[in-house]
Amino acid sequence: MWKWRLTAVGVNLLLGIPGIVPVWLLWYFVSNGPLAEMGYTRREATExxxxxxxxxxxxxxxxxxxxxxxxxxxxxxxxxRLDPLLYWPAGVLLTLVPTLALIVAGSV
Structure with a gap:
């Protein structure tokens, strides 16, 4: 069973690499739309x-x-064979790891 847990980690980390694109698109939309309207961010000048x-x-x-x-x-x-309430949130967090790594690397 441990090899399937390792497979789950690998699948989600690998899916996180192309997952950078939808996360970035969501952030761009939200930061230029609703968050800019509420005054939390500034719109992109060329948008x-x-x-x-x-x-x-x-x-x-x-x-x-x-x-x-x-x-x-x-x-x-x-x-x-993990509880779905544990597996799905863990999968989402593992999928976000590559995006978070780029954010950290970009801020250094």
């Missing part, structure tokens, strides 16, 4: 196409990545 274009780009990318992530993790979760 003058409107947010509808970004929604047309963000939604399909995030949905496709989410489906691929779910399809990859479903069979692994059944073999790991």
């Amino acid at each position: 003058n196409d409107g947010m509808m274009l970004w929604l047309v780009i963000v939604v399909p990318v995030v949905v496709v990545f989410g489906i691929l992530w779910w399809l990859a993790n479903g069979p692994v979760r059944r073999r790991v």
